[in-house]
Amino acid sequence: MTQVDILILSNGPGEVTTWVRPVVKALRQELGDDPSVVRISVVLSPCSNASGKEAAIALSYPEVDRVQGAEHFWQFLLWGKTFDNWDWRSHGVVVFLGGDQIFPVVIGKKLGYRTVVYAEWSARWHKWIDRFGVMKPQVAANVPQKYAHKFTVVGDLMVEAGESLDSNSPLSITPSLPTELIGLLPGSKAAKLAQGVPLALGIAEYVHAKRPQTKFVIPLAPTLDLQTLASFANPQKNPIAETFGFGGASLIVPKDANSKALLKTTTGLTVELWQENPAYHLLSQCCICLTTVGANTAELGALGVPMIVLLPTQQLDAMRAWDGLPGLLANLPGVGTPFTKVINWLFLRFVRRKGLLAWPNIWAQEEIVPELMGRLQPQEIGEMVLDLLAHPEKLADIRAKLRKIRGESGAAQKIAQIVSEEIGK
Secondary structure, X not given: OOOEEEEEEEOOHHHHHHHHHHHHHHHHHHHOOXXXXXXXXXXXXXXXXXXXXXXXXXXXXXXXXXXXOHHHHHHHHHHOOXXXXXXXXXXXXXXXXXXXXXHHHHHHHHHOOEEEEEEOOOOOOOOOOOEEEEOOHHHHOOOOHHHHHHEEEOOOHHHHHHHOOOOOOOOOOOOOOOOOEEEXXXXXXXXXXXXXXXXXXXXXXXXXXHOOOOEEEEEOOOOOOHHHHHHOOOOOOOHHHHHXXXXXXXXXXXXXXXXXXXXXXXXXXXXXXXXXXXOHHHHOOEEEEEEOOOHHHHHHHHHOOOEEXXXXXXXXXXXXXXXXXXXXXXXXXXXXXXXXXXXXXXXXXXXXXXXXOOHHHHHHOOOOOOEEEEOOOHHHHHHHHHHHHHOHHHHHHHHHHHHHHOOOOOHHHHHHHHHHHHHOO
């Protein structure tokens, strides 16, 4: 095979973990592991939801050979040169996995590479993009007939989360954790953690007091460390915690490397902290998860894990973790604070009526998993959790619906096949 460069364009934490990870694995399976023949590079573009750790996460994937962070993106887009002045082979393919679809058009032209775009909801620049892998047939429904040959339905990349769970692999979980395990996923950025951590821990305290056999675990996002998470459980560092009536929790890091770190609340409840990523084996053992909105709802849906989606609004100004243009505007210096309040007010007033924030609900166009928005309190959510635990048939119904709508697997493999075909051209 001719020496080839594959350049993957991506941006936020969700895309890097749920799109880039399965695609680079599939590319290596399709094209081989020898970087002297096929070299995989990742270039990140700015994202309002980025944590700054996306480059390190992408570089941790063994299939990836080199990564450039988002801070150097505009230089690369404008001049075609990376910060470290990477060399480029004469043959290559640009693969779009997040950002703006104009980026592969510009970069593909500069490098003289073929272009492949994964289009989740809409496909643009039909004339200048060589191939599209689309999530659903509807994405290609209104495409002019002369470009129809460029489109292939590959399915939903987020479903790969469920498919990557090897049922034959044993779950290395602390023996003290029983089957009635509840996962807490408060988010990865400060905008969500400030409210999500005290609310989730408050719910855990309430449920555990009435149902002592329950155990709780927090799988940390790859962009989050223990100390940062723990700071949001400390009312002295996170005053918002008081609005949930949460007394606080302290971090316990055991000396034994084989033991898990813990958050211990003032009521004595301990919550295990998992830093392994992805935590699909752990999540699959949860009878229910409490989560915020985001890519994690897609992963849980793909795994068939029931969930309650929480979006507390005690501090509207802290809710800056929106996707797209609103998120970018809400984070602008000076403009951000008032704009965030306006965006959230409009969302609460009008958009929320649709009730489709979690990915499984978007897929199904109905509320399969409960979505709760407003001035949420631990007691009310705790009662909902207790009711579901007391009626396992309700959880079984949610689980069955999730498995029904999560779609077919194989999106990453189909994208890899498209890339292989473009290399041949």
